[in-house]
């Protein structure tokens with residue numbers, strides 16, 4: 001994928017509502033594997049981008065997630 005399309009990949013914002021929220025990045029391409037994971041504590045925010053390497057993200061724990069589709073709450 002050329003660089004211009006990578007830098008224009010969508011962003012999401014994740015705000016942890018409890019300690020130990022995890023964000024895992026899943027690889028783009030034929031295989032879908034975890035390539036990175038980040039742990040957030042309550043109140044921490046991560047701004048993440050879909051790229052050439054990251055096709056999907058998995059969020060575990062209570063968190064507010066902002067995407068271009070709107071705002072949703074992960075967790076219970």
Ligand code: TRP
Pocket residue numbers: 026027028029030031032033055056
């Ligand atoms: N390796 C998959 C792909 O590039 C990753 C992927 C894309 C994916 N979209 C997804 C995995 C949605 C789970 C759900 O197609």
